[in-house]
Amino acid sequence: MFNFIKKAKDFYRPPMSPKSNPPKVPIDKNLELNLERLQAIYHDSSDLTVKRMNLKLSDGTVEIAIITMEGMVDKEVLSTSVTNPISTYNDIAFSDSDIFKIVEKDIITNCDHMTVKYIGEVTTYIMSGFACVLIDGCENGLAVGVQGYSFRSVTEPDTEVLQRGSREGFVEPVRVNISMIRRRLRSTKLKFETMNIGDVSQTEICLCYLTDVVSDEILNEVKSRLENARLDTLFASGYLVSYLESGGDNTLFSGVGVTERPDTACAKMCEGKVVILVDGTPSALVVPHIMVENFQTLDDYSERPYFAAITRWLKYMSFVISILLPGLYVALAAFNPEFFPSQLLTRVATSISKTPFSVFSEVLLFTFIYEIMREAGLRLPKTLGHAVSIIGGLVIGDTAVNSGFIGAPTLMIVALTVICSYVIPDLYVSVAILRFMFIIFGGFWGLWGIFLLFCMLVVNICSKESYGVPFSSPIAPLSLFGLRDVFVRADWQTLSRRQVTVQDLIEE
Amino acid sequence: MDKSKSISPYQIFSVIFVTIVFSAMMYSNYTVNNLDLLMLAVSAIFAIVVLSVLSIPLFIFAKRSENENIIRIIQAKKPVLSSIFSLVYIVYFMYSALVSLLVFSLLLSNFINPGLPFFAFFLLTLSCCYYSAYKGIAAIGRAATIFSTLIMLSIIIICFSLVFRINLLNYSHIFIEQPSEIFDNTIYLVAYASSIPSMFFFVHKIKGKVKKTVLSSVIVSNLTISALSIISFGVLGEYIHTTPYPFYTATQLIELGAFQRLDVIFLALWTVGMFVNVSLSLCALRECVQNSIMAEKAKILNPVLVIVVGICAFISVRYEPIRYIVMNSKIMLVTFVVVTFIFPLIAVLAMGRRKISSRAARTATLTIAVLLCIPLLSGCQKTQIHDRMIIKGVGIDKYGEEYAVTVQYIDNYSDGSEQQNKCIQVKGKSIGDAMGKIKNSSGSEPFLGQNSAIIVGWETAKGDMEAILDYFIRYSDARPTVKLYVSETTAEDILTLKVSDSIIPIDHMTTISPSNSKNDNLFTILNFINQSKNSTDTPTATVIRVDQNTIKLSSVAAIGGEGEIYELDENDFITYKTLIGIDNGTVLSFDGLSGRVTKCSTNITAKDRNDTLDFDISCKLDITILENPDNLSESEIERIFSEELHNIADSSVKDMLNVKNYDVYSLGRHLKFSDSKKYNNTEFYTESLKNCNVNINIECKTVETTR
Structure with a gap:
């Protein structure tokens, strides 16, 4: 009877095809065969460049092929460290096995090189900007690091602006990001583990952690989840969030943190967390991630403790205002106006009486209009942004109120809510959803709807765990040690006595 | 990462604290025959002893059980008995959820009146609580720690605000009450502590000392109830007999500057307490079902049982005899003792080791989504604020057998910066009848939530003042801090007094009797009712008159009842x-x-x-x-x-x-x-x-x- 439901489910979520593990094809001694295989793999792609050279020996020559991808290599470095040494080398003859060692140790002057044994590895390195050197008669090849692809320069990230922090943010190439982290955290315990994800894209990702601080359980779990990530392509770090999160990416709050700053990433690693860099994305994922971290910035640790406490409380209040204020306004105006102060009540009633919509409709509509404007502002070319802001400000703000389309209190409430939501940009997605939910609950069920939804929200936050760490910690379960840096920021002399790590939050 | 959830002692403390405090806040004449906050304070102390004794099986059980709940333990030795146990516990948890829902819905409908249909309220509440129960006891425990902190802070604010309004004379009849009232109140407090029996299903997940945690939470929560009761009684006095929910009425007196209605804090606490209470009951219900003979059907059975609870609540609200039986404290006490003391004692005797089987399948979340999508049953068709008549002052005169109610209200549609007030008079056989006619004559529904003064005409004041004020006491929006005046002539003369064709706003009357804590207490309905209910006092009310187009304070009138009213002369005044x-x-x-x-x-x-x-x-x-x-x-x-x-x-x-x-x-x-x-x-x-x-x-x- 319920077969149709099962069929619909299968249509929406088809069963996963088994992971393909193509056999590893070793590099053949015959150079021509290897080149044919590579051409076949790349379907004679025009950006695959093959430079054939002859290595002169005393008793003949040995053919060498240097395979690169057009635009991915630094030609100057390539010629300095690979082609020129090969072309100028002239020595006595050696057996085939010795040729590879000589090429590896004496001819290639670049210190960044790896031995490759399989065609698959050759293709991976070529597409990472390496130059692969294949020698006729040798079973091994050399992948030489001569990357020279263009990438964006290091700039300050737009989303995490600090007053007193560094102005460097992550960039797209993972190798550059690794160097930025290494530069800041000069510890021998810092370890990087790379892996490729994406059957098609073979995107390189890098796990960064401190071996003496990280929890082995968490690390193993992260690796396991990444290895089981069945992706064809990985073009943004956000793809991985669904695999890294315990409940998928359908939860209201994310248990995976995101940062664009190397200094923030280093600070997280010092707390025993694992940072995941994804090639092609200028942001790093941090696991595990708890709720209170959304309210912490590096600026808090640079300022005075009392000022840091003020800004923290501003953020907490802004969060509460941004989710609760419109819904509360609707609930009070529609169901319990007796809770308004007397003067405010008369003004609200007067303004509502002059507009054609109910309070609920007004607030919902205006919030929706704002989201449209925000989305438009994100996609607009900068040249047009000016015009849109004028239209938004004047038309929406002024004309709509004067024409009686919406009331001034509604406009003020929504404006205040929106401003507050930008105080915590990390939570914007959650805040936007919650705001709508509270408006709907407040409009349909009044204060009781607001209170009950608030209770559900608290339960939702408390029920979530990120790699065994309760999402609501250190508030619930209560950890007095962890609370040093939640509502207020203890001074550095206190904080530096012992760092709060993930282990402290797991053990209740 | 698989990690079995473990609950810290503080989380259990918070859960028990929130649920016991909530159950006490439900103290009303729906749950207890005779309301007496002072005796409730004493009963809370007795309840500590009784609950501690009744929790002994829980302590024994906690020590002996390792990874099992009560049903599993009995199942190993006596499968038939475990079936009976599970059925009884299922019924009990459904019953406790039902009672919590009922009492709260009665508060909403009879006292606060949000215009929400019962069915919508039950569906919304049960959906939210079911979601919470689905998340598990660990989530409820952690949420309860946050809620308990908020509740403690709110109680401190409430107590601090009310302390200055205490009238020591209200404690005059301490220690002369009948023992039966203490007994009834103790039964009430014990019977409504449904969090204790639910611990039998979660005790194996608790880290630390269960005995210390449970005892401390029982002691702290009952002492809190005691303190609140004493303070609330000192503020309300005899007024308590006019209100069904004394704690809520006490919080209506809290004012902090521009914030006049801080009782919303109390309502938030109530909602949170009810949420935790019902969530805990439903969570225990789930555990019970999953460990019972019906474990295979748990996926379907859980939502069905929740729906049954909702239906029972809906029926109980409609039919008073059923409601009376359901909310009978003695019946609750019997069930409480059975599931908290008797059954666990049997279980302790039948202790055994048994491996826990795997958990039943996850419950359907689709039910929650469907239940939430019922906006048609919501209160969104309630009257909008601008369609309501915001009344600032009410005047009552009686002509013959008819009451003439004059109402001064704010004109929402007035232009200009200055708010215009208008007057309207309606007549009816009673105050309620007259107030009901306001909508017919003006087109707007009267809203008394911002009413600042009630003025009674001189001749009318000679009648039964309590009967006159009864409407304003029971009206859901009204507050006991509304000022009460007696006009030397008629109330209509005061409210309709004009200067330059504009009616003098009634708000200006507050300057007649300067506002401070003493005066605010004295000239209010609260004080008047307190005095009139007290068999010794002669109630008084401020007398005002019109003097050259101004309203002036004349004197104070002693209203002796039975047609007697005496305006104090200058020396008396x-x-x-x-x-x-x-x-x-x-x-x-x-x-x-x-x-x-x-x-x-x-x-x-x-x-x-x-x-x-x-x-x-x-x-x-x-x-x-x-x-x-x-x-x-x-x-x-x-x-x-x-x-x-x-x-x-x-x-x-x-x-x-x-x-x-x-x-x-x-x-x-x-x-x-x-x-x-x-x-x-x-x-x-x-x-x-x-x-x-x-x-x-x-x-x-x-x-x-x-x-």
């Missing part, structure tokens, strides 16, 4: 203000010498000296000199004021007590406060008052003006 201790800037003039009272404090003590009854009244006044034509010295001025006031007060008090039989100074209550047992009999102290000695000592002190 001065005595009244002095003895009651009103700081109202009274101007006193004796032989050209005049001064303004800036501060007044009075202490009245009743002393029963064998044959005679003495009242020692001592007053201390600070007076700022306004006119001193003869340039008298300060000491001379103080002597003159003291003597003159003493003479006035002395004759006035005796005249009031012996001749007019009006106890406007609450001397009777002071007498009861001194010896509650002896003066419990009204006739006895009425006679005593007539033959008492009143020793008045007035000290006046001159002070410089501060500005």
Whole structure:
């Protein structure tokens, strides 16, 4: 009877095809065969460049092929460290096995090189900007690091602006990001583990952690989840969030943190967390991630403790205002106006009486209009942004109120809510959803709807765990040690006595 | 990462604290026959002992069980008995969820009246609580720690705000109550502590000492209830008998500056407490179902049982006999004792080891989504705020058998910066009838939530004032802090008074009696009802009159009932203000010498000296000199004021007590406060008052003006 439901489910979520593990094809001694295989793999792609050279020996020559991808290599470095040494080398003859060692140790002057044994590895390195050197008669090849692809320069990230922090943010190439982290955290315990994800894209990702601080359980779990990530392509770090999160990416709050700053990433690693860099994305994922971290910035640790406490409380209040204020306004105006102060009540009633919509409709509509404007502002070319802001400000703000389309209190409430939501940009997605939910609950069920939804929200936050760490910690379960840096920021002399790590939050 | 959830002791403390405090806040005349907050305070202490004793099986069980709940333990040895246990527990948890929902819905519908259909409320609440139960006890525990912190902070704010409104005379009948009231209240507190039996299903997940946690939470929560009860009783006094929910009424008196309605804090606490209570019951229900013989059907059975709870709640609300049975404290107590004490004792005897089988499948979340998508049953068609008549003042006059209700309201559609007030008069056979006609004549639904004054006409005040004020006491939006006035003529004259074609807003009346904590308490419905319910006092109300197009404070009227109303003359009024201790800037003039009272404090003590009854009244006044034509010295001025006031007060008090039989100074209550047992009999102290000695000592002190 319920077969149709099962069929619909299968249509929406088809069963996963088994992971393909193509056999590893070793590099053949015959150079021509290897080149044919590579051409076949790349379907004679025009950006695959093959430079054939002859290595002169005393008793003949040995053919060498240097395979690169057009635009991915630094030609100057390539010629300095690979082609020129090969072309100028002239020595006595050696057996085939010795040729590879000589090429590896004496001819290639670049210190960044790896031995490759399989065609698959050759293709991976070529597409990472390496130059692969294949020698006729040798079973091994050399992948030489001569990357020279263009990438964006290091700039300050737009989303995490600090007053007193560094102005460097992550960039797209993972190798550059690794160097930025290494530069800041000069510890021998810092370890990087790379892996490729994406059957098609073979995107390189890098796990960064401190071996003496990280929890082995968490690390193993992260690796396991990444290895089981069945992706064809990985073009943004956000793809991985669904695999890294315990409940998928359908939860209201994310248990995976995101940062664009190397200094923030280093600070997280010092707390025993694992940072995941994804090639092609200028942001790093941090696991595990708890709720209170959304309210912490590096600026808090640079300022005075009392000022840091003020800004923290501003953020907490802004969060509460941004989710609760419109819904509360609707609930009070529609169901319990007796809770308004007397003067405010008369003004609200007067303004509502002059507009054609109910309070609920007004607030919902205006919030929706704002989201449209925000989305438009994100996609607009900068040249047009000016015009849109004028239209938004004047038309929406002024004309709509004067024409009686919406009331001034509604406009003020929504404006205040929106401003507050930008105080915590990390939570914007959650805040936007919650705001709508509270408006709907407040409009349909009044204060009781607001209170009950608030209770559900608290339960939702408390029920979530990120790699065994309760999402609501250190508030619930209560950890007095962890609370040093939640509502207020203890001074550095206190904080530096012992760092709060993930282990402290797991053990209740 | 698989990690079995473990609950910290503080989380369990928080859960039990929130649920016990909530159950006490549900104290109402729907749950208990006779409301008495003072006895509730005493009962809370007894409840600590009873709950501690009844929790003994829980402590034993916690020590002996390792990874099993009560059903699993019995299942190993006595499968048939475990089936019976599981059925009983399932019914009990459904019952406790039902009762929590019922009491809260009665508060909403009868007292707060949000216009929400019952069905929508039950669906919304059960959906939210079911979601919470689905998330598990760990999530509920962690959420409860946050809620308990908020609740404790709110209770501190409430207690701190109410402490200044306490009238010590309200404690006059302490220790003379019948023991049965203590017994009934204790039964109530014990029976509604449904979090204790639910612990049998979660105790194996608790880290740390269960006994210490449970005991401390029971003690702290009941002491909190006790403190709140004592404070609320001191504020409300006899007014408690007019309200179904005394705690809620007490919080309606809290005002902090512009924030007049801080009872919303209390409502939030109630909602949170109800949420945790019901969530805990549903979570325990899930555990019970999953460990019972119906474990295979748990996926379907859980939502079905929740729906059954909702249906039962809906039926119970509609039919009073069913509701009466469901909310009977004694029935609850019996079930509580069975599931908390008797069954666990049996289980402890039948302890055994058994491996826990795998958990049942996850419950369907689709049910929640469907239940939430019922906006048609919501209250969104409720009247909008601009369609309501925001009433600022109400006047009541009676002509023959008909009541004429004059209402001053704010004109929402007035243009310009200045808010215009308008008046409308309707007539009806009763106040409620007349108020109901307002919508017909004006098109707007009356809204009394911002009403600041009730004015009763002189002739009308001679009637039954309690009956007149009853409507405003029971109306869901009204507050007990509304000022009460009696007009020298009719209430209509006051409310419709115009200056330059504009009606004088009733808000300006607050300047007549300067606002401070003493005055705000005295001239309100709360104080009036308190006095009238008290068999000794003669209730008083401020008298106002129209004088050259202004509204002026005239005096105070003693309303003796049965057609008697007496406006205090000038000397009586001065005595009244002095003895009651009103700081109202009274101007006193004796032989050209005049001064303004800036501060007044009075202490009245009743002393029963064998044959005679003495009242020692001592007053201390600070007076700022306004006119001193003869340039008298300060000491001379103080002597003159003291003597003159003493003479006035002395004759006035005796005249009031012996001749007019009006106890406007609450001397009777002071007498009861001194010896509650002896003066419990009204006739006895009425006679005593007539033959008492009143020793008045007035000290006046001159002070410089501060500005």
